[in-house]
Amino acid sequence: MEPVKPIPQTETMVLNVGPQHPSTHGVLRVVVELDGEVMVRAEPDIGYLHRGIEKMCEGRTYHKCLPLMNRVDYLSGEVNNFGFCLAVEKLLGIEVPKRAQYIRVILAEFTRIASHIFWLGTHGHDLGAMTPLFYGFREREKIMDLCEMVSGGRMFPLYFRIGGLAADLPEGFIEKAWEFVKEFPEKWKDYDTLLTENEIWKQRTIGVGVMSAEEALNWGWSGPMARGSGVDWDLRRDNPYSSYEDFDFEVPLGTKEGDTYSRYLVRMQEMLQSNRIIRQALEKLPPGDIKVDDPRVSLPPKEKVYTDIASLINHFKLIQEGLKPPKGEVYQAIEAPKGELGFYIISDGTAQPFRVKIRAPSFVVLNATNKLATGRLLADLIAIIGTMDIVLADVDR
Amino acid sequence: MHLAADLLKKQFPSEIVEVVEFRGDTTVVVKPERIRDICRFLRDDPTVAFKYLSMIAGLDYFPESPRFAVVYNLYSHQNHDRLTLKAYLASATAPAIDSVTSVWATADWHEREAYDLMGIRFKGHPNLKRILLPEDWKGHPLRKEYPQRGDQDAATWVNRRIDAKK
Numbered sequence: 400m401e402p403v404k405p406i407p408q409t410e411t412m413v414l415n416v417g418p419q420h421p422s423t424h425g426v427l428r429v430v431v432e433l434d435g436e437v438m439v440r441a442e443p444d445i446g447y448l449h450r451g452i453e454k455m456c457e458g459r460t461y462h463k464c465l466p467l468m469n470r471v472d473y474l475s476g477e478v479n480n481f482g483f484c485l486a487v488e489k490l491l492g493i494e495v496p497k498r499a500q501y502i503r504v505i506l507a508e509f510t511r512i513a514s515h516i517f518w519l520g521t522h523g524h525d526l527g528a529m530t531p532l533f534y535g536f537r538e539r540e541k542i543m544d545l546c547e548m549v550s551g552g553r554m555f556p557l558y559f560r561i562g563g564l565a566a567d568l569p570e571g572f573i574e575k576a577w578e579f580v581k582e583f584p585e586k587w588k589d590y591d592t593l594l595t596e597n598e599i600w601k602q603r604t605i606g607v608g609v610m611s612a613e614e615a616l617n618w619g620w621s622g623p624m625a626r627g628s629g630v631d632w633d634l635r636r637d638n639p640y641s642s643y644e645d646f647d648f649e650v651p652l653g654t655k656e657g658d659t660y661s662r663y664l665v666r667m668q669e670m671l672q673s674n675r676i677i678r679q680a681l682e683k684l685p686p687g688d689i690k691v692d693d694p695r696v697s698l699p700p701k702e703k704v705y706t707d708i709a710s711l712i713n714h715f716k717l718i719q720e721g722l723k724p725p726k727g728e729v730y731q732a733i734e735a736p737k738g739e740l741g742f743y744i745i746s747d748g749t750a751q752p753f754r755v756k757i758r759a760p761s762f763v764v765l766n767a768t769n770k771l772a773t774g775r776l777l778a779d780l781i782a783i784i785g786t787m788d789i790v791l792a793d794v795d796r
Numbered sequence: 797m798h799l800a801a802d803l804l805k806k807q808f809p810s811e812i813v814e815v816v817e818f819r820g821d822t823t824v825v826v827k828p829e830r831i832r833d834i835c836r837f838l839r840d841d842p843t844v845a846f847k848y849l850s851m852i853a854g855l856d857y858f859p860e861s862p863r864f865a866v867v868y869n870l871y872s873h874q875n876h877d878r879l880t881l882k883a884y885l886a887s888a889t890a891p892a893i894d895s896v897t898s899v900w901a902t903a904d905w906h907e908r909e910a911y912d913l914m915g916i917r918f919k920g921h922p923n924l925k926r927i928l929l930p931e932d933w934k935g936h937p938l939r940k941e942y943p944q945r946g947d948q949d950a951a952t953w954v955n956r957r958i959d960a961k962k
């Protein structure tokens with residue numbers, strides 16, 4: 400007779416989620432240690448999309464960094480340029496004209512809506528709700544069209560320049576923007592009815608990924624992630640830049656629990672607030688220049704280049720050598736759709752930045768994965784990654 | 797002058813090297829030895845309350861000396877202002893500074909990134925290993941002597957991988 404085998408010890412199992420998986424929103428690998436179906440440890444493995452953007456900036460002139468910045472967080476391309484331009488302008492000590500500031504705000508808020516719609520679609524899709532994706536992309540497509548109007552690019556408009564904008568708004572843009580602004584609150588109700596009171600949605604999100612306000616700050620959370628935990632902080636309101644102080648808007652806060660559902664509510668409300676800001680910016684849009692009148696920074700008008708020797712030389716020098724900010728270092732943060740997007744730039748007085756450090760919101764938020772996931776079921780990991788609204792290009796840079 | 801800079805001068809008179817104001821940003825240059833105490837003081841002091849660490853960046857001033865520096869950017873939700881701490885590291889060959897992960901949890905990945913790309917060691921970090929690059933990568937790309945076009949390094953890394961599989 401064979402001896403009776405001893406009862407096997409319960410062991411933990413290691414499971415790889417990703418890097419190629421639809422719910423990881425790019426190339427993210429999470430090493431999960433499972434005890435049955437409960438996660439004991441979840442460690443993200445990142446870097447699959449590292450392109451060395453910070454290093455590449457050091458060999459280029461400031462203007463040539465702009466196309467790279469577009470690609471940091473590719474879902475909100477123009478917002479990255481917004482932050483970079485503001486940082487370089489701070490370094491130069493200039494302020495762009497009011498009209499350019501307003502147009503930048505309009506573009507940035509449109510981008511925020513587009514980014515939030517993408518989050519809503521993919522987050523819903525991950526948790527089994529297919530429809531928000533289709534409904535949301537209907538509106539996102541219109542925003543992409545607006546981006547295409549100003550510059551030709553849809554994901555990466557590359558419309559902002561250091562010292563202003565590439566060109567004034569094209570004909571017909573204002574009308575199309577108004578059309579969007581007027582109909583968006585109605586369309587927004589479509590998304591709201593799909594998920595907000597949806598019982599399955601609530602069961603998948605309430606109580607998942609809980610973070611208290613104090614812990615959220617400890618983990619460096621910003622933007623909608625922090626507000627979902629009840630941190631009343633918005634850089635647009637508290638450290639206004641680019642004329643945000645001219646606009647009247649609310650900063651939506653989540654429920655006290657600080658869970659996935661709370662962050663869902665915050666982002667949903669933020670879309671409406673962005674719409675409100677665009678409406679005011681369109682109403683108050685002032686006439687005037689769209690770039691600073693400073694030969695150190697802005698290219699002279701084309702007709703002057705052909706007729707005036709000084710302008711020709713100025714144009715040549717700016718293109719060949721690039722602009723040269725004075726020696727110094729600045730940090731400029733803006734409220735990107737995903738949180739605080741910061742640029743720390745050091746200039747050594749030459750045309751290339753000495754050091755560019757990008758403080759990416761997704762990178763910081765992802766750090767807390769293990770804390771959120773430990774003790775939860777494996778299926779909750781998908782909800783947690785979804786609620787973080789990460790873009791792996793932003794994480795890896 | 798910035799309120800926090802005054803406080804630091806009172807609390808740590810021997811640690812503060814200089815205070816730089818540029819375009820509205822305040823940078824306090826400190827000595828690296830007591831960085832953890834300075835950070836903890838700034839976090840816990842009720843008048844400044846820097847409860848939030850924005851970022852940590854490693855810097856390389858090659859060929860100048862001191863070569864390496866670490867920068868901390870702090871934000872106070874109470875006063876809505878920022879402070880930059882900067883510490884120059886003594887060693888050009890094995891730069892190291894105390895980890896501040898025990899002060900702010902978010903420092904974890906920032907420090908790992910600075911270690912990975914700049915090669916600065918953070919003493920007392922619980923899990924100091926490469927984060928963005930593969931674990932067997934050679935060199936630290938953000939250092940100034942590292943070439944802008946690292947094709948050669950990438951190629952040797954790929955070859956090593958292929959050889960390892962054989």
